[in-house]
Amino acid sequence: MDKMPVEADFSKCPGGVNPATRKPSLIHLVLLSGGSGVRLWPLSNESRSKQFLKVLRDEQGRPVSMVQRVLAQIGQASANVDVTIATCISQENSIRSQVEGEYSLVLEPERRDTAPAIMLACAHLAMEQGVREGDTVVVMPIDTYADQEYYDRVTLLDRAVQSGAADLVLLGVEPTCPTGKYGYIVPTSREGSLWPVERFTEKPSVEVAQTLVENGALWNCGVFAFRLGYMTNITRKHVEAESFDELRGRYSSLPKISFDYEIVEKANSIAVVPYAGTWKDLGTWNTLTDEMAEAYSGRVVVDEPTCENVHVVNETGFPLVVAGLSDSVIVATPDGILVSGKEASANIKVQVAKAAETRPMYEKRRWGEYRVIDSSVFPDGRKALTKELVVRQGRQLSYQRHMRRSEVWTIVSGEGEAVLDGEVRKLLPGSVVNVEKKTMHAMRAFGCDLHAIEVQLGDILVEEDIERFGNYWN
Numbered sequence: 336m337d338k339m340p341v342e343a344d345f346s347k348c349p350g351g352v353n354p355a356t357r358k359p360s361l362i363h364l365v366l367l368s369g370g371s372g373v374r375l376w377p378l379s380n381e382s383r384s385k386q387f388l389k390v391l392r393d394e395q396g397r398p399v400s401m402v403q404r405v406l407a408q409i410g411q412a413s414a415n416v417d418v419t420i421a422t423c424i425s426q427e428n429s430i431r432s433q434v435e436g437e438y439s440l441v442l443e444p445e446r447r448d449t450a451p452a453i454m455l456a457c458a459h460l461a462m463e464q465g466v467r468e469g470d471t472v473v474v475m476p477i478d479t480y481a482d483q484e485y486y487d488r489v490t491l492l493d494r495a496v497q498s499g500a501a502d503l504v505l506l507g508v509e510p511t512c513p514t515g516k517y518g519y520i521v522p523t524s525r526e527g528s529l530w531p532v533e534r535f536t537e538k539p540s541v542e543v544a545q546t547l548v549e550n551g552a553l554w555n556c557g558v559f560a561f562r563l564g565y566m567t568n569i570t571r572k573h574v575e576a577e578s579f580d581e582l583r584g585r586y587s588s589l590p591k592i593s594f595d596y597e598i599v600e601k602a603n604s605i606a607v608v609p610y611a612g613t614w615k616d617l618g619t620w621n622t623l624t625d626e627m628a629e630a631y632s633g634r635v636v637v638d639e640p641t642c643e644n645v646h647v648v649n650e651t652g653f654p655l656v657v658a659g660l661s662d663s664v665i666v667a668t669p670d671g672i673l674v675s676g677k678e679a680s681a682n683i684k685v686q687v688a689k690a691a692e693t694r695p696m697y698e699k700r701r702w703g704e705y706r707v708i709d710s711s712v713f714p715d716g717r718k719a720l721t722k723e724l725v726v727r728q729g730r731q732l733s734y735q736r737h738m739r740r741s742e743v744w745t746i747v748s749g750e751g752e753a754v755l756d757g758e759v760r761k762l763l764p765g766s767v768v769n770v771e772k773k774t775m776h777a778m779r780a781f782g783c784d785l786h787a788i789e790v791q792l793g794d795i796l797v798e799e800d801i802e803r804f805g806n807y808w809n
Contacts, residue, residue, distance in 0.1 A: 362414050362493045363466055363563070365456045366477040367449060368402070368422035368430065374619050374680070376687040377671035378648060380695045385618065386478035387429045392628040401478040401617065402433050408481075410436075414489040419464075420477065421456040428701045439464060444586050450597035451589035453559075454573075455582065457566040462579040468564030471496045474594070475558050480626060482612035491608045492560035495529050501606035503599065504560040505532070507553025509611040513544035516616075516681075518555040518595070520607050525551050532605040535595070553607060556614055559594065569598065620646075620664040620673075620680035633667075644677070650697070669696035669706055694797070703727040703784070710796075720791040726751065731779035734807040739800045740793030742770040744778065749785035753778045754807050777807040 368386060379385040389398040393407065409416065418438040420430055423446050430440060441459045443452055453474055460466040471493040479485070488506055495504040507520045507530075518537045522530035535555065536547060573589050576582035590597055599605065617623045624646040631637055633649030638658035649655045650668040657665055664680055666673045671690055675683060696707040709721040726732065726749075734754070744753065746766040753760055753768050754777050760768070762778070762785065770776045772793070778785070793800075 360415070360470065360493070360497075362416045362489055363460055363464075363470055363472045364409065364416045364418050364489065365453065365460075365472060365474045366405070366418060366420045367452060367474060367557075368420055368426055368477040369446070369449065369452065373687050373691060374684055375623065376691050377668045377673055378650075378666050380670055380691060383695065383698060384426060384429065385623075387426075387433060390623065390627050391480075396628075398628075400433055401480065402430070405477055405479060406434055406436075408483055408486045411483060412486040412489060414487070414493065416473075416489065419456055419460060421452050422477075429699070432699070432701050444583060447586065447589060447591045449594040450592050451586065453594050453598075454566065454570040454589055455586065457563060458570060458576070458579050458582045460563055461567050462582075466563055468562065468567065470563050471560060472563050472566065473558065473560045476556075478617065479556065480613070480615040480617050482614075484612045485610055485614060488608060488610055491528065492558070495606060495608060496560050496562060500529055501531075501604040502561060502565055503602045503605045504529070505599075505605065505607045506556055506558035506560075507607040507609055508556045508614045509609060510544075510548045510552070510554050513541055513548045515539055515541050515544055519544070519547045519552040520555050521547065521550070521552045522607060525609075529606050529608055532607050535600065537595075553609060554614070555595075556610075559599070566598075620666075620675065621677035622681075624664060624677060646677075702730040702732050703780075705789075708788075716794060718791075718793060718796050720796045722789045722791070724785075724787045724789050726778060726780040726785040726787070728780050728783050731806055731808055732777050733803045734775060734777045734805060735801050735803045736773055736775050737770075737793075737800050738773060738802070739795040740791050741772050742776075742792070743790045744768040744770065745788045745790075747786040747788060749780055749783050751778060751780040751785045752808075775804070779808055 373379065375385045378388060386401040389400045391399050391401065391404055393399045393404065409418065419441060420434065420438055421441045421443070422430055423443045427440070427442060439459065441456045443455060457472060460472065461468070473489050473492050492504050492506060495501065505520060515538050518535060519539065520532055521534045521536060523533040524530060536543070536552070539547065574582055574585050576585060615622055617626060627646060630645065631647045634652065634654050635647045635649050636654065636656045637645065637647060641659045642657060643661040645657060645660050646664045647655065647657055648666045655665070655667055662677050664673070664675055664677055698705055703725045705722045705724050707720065707722055711719045713719070744767065746762050746764055748764055751762045753762055755770065756775050
């Protein structure tokens with residue numbers, strides 16, 4: 336990175352306007368909702384990412400997810416912002432079910448890392464939302480655990496960008512200890528409220544981290560601010576597109592690389608706004624359990640005289656007994672069982688990846704939820720997958736079809752309707768519906784939840800074998 340001087344006092348905006356008196360403009364906040372949080376397996380997986388787990392509490396003591404907590408804090412921020420959420424297709428249902436209010440949703444056609452995800456979101460701002468190239472864009476993770484001041488800092492980031500002090504402005508966290516878990520931002524000085532950046536150090540050893548902290552380095556928390564035109568110009572160097580749909584269709588042409596490596600380390604001028612409040616990455620069990628409101632969840636019996644600093648989550652219907660453990664986490668779900676020391680839980684990514692190779696056994700959807708009961712492979716190569724579906728009252732499965740499998744629905748309880756190629760039939764307890772391959776079909780629940788057993792039959796049984804056509808019923 337070529338180092339350039341940075342004006343640290345926000346003395347002038349373009350055109351000689353003082354930022355302190357500049358009329359507040361709309362700041363465009365891009366929230367990245369990416370990874371699946373595999374280090375929180377088996378509670379978190381590809382279909383149920385960590386940011387959607389309701390393990391935190393709001394001010395009224397109600398359970399909330401990381402996503403809901405972050406959006407609530409953004410709503411309380413002093414900045415004038417709109418929100419765009421950049422995520423992958425597999426997280427669309429979770430986002431729509433948990434995020435209320437006005438926001439834009441940008442879906443990656445495939446996962447390619449943070450640089451292309453941010454490029455796609457910025458293209459949506461420019462081409463679909465009509466945002467001006469001179470407006471400020473602030474990119475933040477959607478699953479940060481921080482104080483309200485962290486989100487109020489968005490105003491300072493906007494002022495720094497609009498002052499022309501640097502092409503790229505970061506938010507840096509004052510370290511509370513030397514650690515090798517995070518990257519570091521090394522400023523050339525610590526004067527004023529905006530510091531020029533000299534260089535970056537990515538996840539150093541504890542010894543190097545100690546030296547960095549002593550020399551005034553900050554943790555890199557993954558917050559970036561820039562003018563929209565700065566990013567759209569970079570995107571054009573990779574893909575020239577006349578519309579957002581064209582760019583999204585050529586998404587695989589964008590570089591599969593992180594924003595830090597592709598953009599930050601190549602920037603000509605970078606500055607950082609410091610933040611000294613609470614900031615945590617709740618990506619491992621030892622950090623998440625520090626903020627969990629309840630030590631035990633589910634059908635759990637703990638011998639408390641012999642246990643200390645133990646957290647237990649049991650999502651199965653089986654009783655779970657814990658005795659003689661300390662500084663540990665025990666998690667049991669339909670997808671698997673984890674027993675680990677809290678400190679060791681931060682370093683089991685490889686082991687978890689091996690254990691999580693099978694498909695998710697439980698998933699929540701906008702229409703309800705499903706749980707895999709059984710999976711079989713027969714001598715002739717045919718496969719069978721049995722699920723328990725719960726369609727919530729008044730909701731419906733999308734009108735859809737499958738190319739590689741047939742399905743049989745047996746209604747266990749509740750009432751509703753099914754549709755097969757436009758023909759609607761009533762559903763009651765005991766009803767059986769045969770859905771052949773390529774048949775358009777949907778199901779909805781009436782006055783109460785509809786419980787059904789679904790048996791899938793075919794040579795390939797995957798969630799990707801589905802083509803949706805919106806809702807059949809309004």
